[in-house]
Amino acid sequence: MECPNKLDGPDASEKIRDEKVRVLEAMDPVTLDEVFLGQYEGYHDDPTITNKESNCPTFAAVRCFINNQRWA
Numbered sequence: 001m002e003c004p005n006k007l008d009g010p011d012a013s014e015k016i017r018d019e020k021v022r023v024l025e026a027m028d029p030v031t032l033d034e035v036f037l038g039q040y041e042g043y044h045d046d047p048t049i050t051n052k053e054s055n056c057p058t059f060a061a062v063r064c065f066i067n068n069q070r071w072a
Contacts, residue, residue: 004016004018004019022068023066023068026066026067026068026071027064027065027066027067028064028065028067030062030064034062034063034064035060035061035062035063036060036061036062037057037059037060038057038058038059038060038061039054039055039056039057039058039059040058040059043058
């Protein structure tokens with residue numbers, strides 16, 4: 001993300017948001033090949049989990065590619 005041209009004042013949040021959007025727009029679409037799903041160890045030990053056989057993912061890792069000058 002490039003540094004926004006304004007970090008203080010009434011327009012700062014809008015400028016920061018605009019820079020975040022620019023990064024998201026520069027990303028390639030994510031495919032399943034770049035996603036890893038897993039389940040934290042001890043998930044079934046939690047007393048609030050009623051289905052002890054659950055294979056529900058509890059975390060995800062995603063590899064992203066950003067196509068802009070900074071990350072080229």
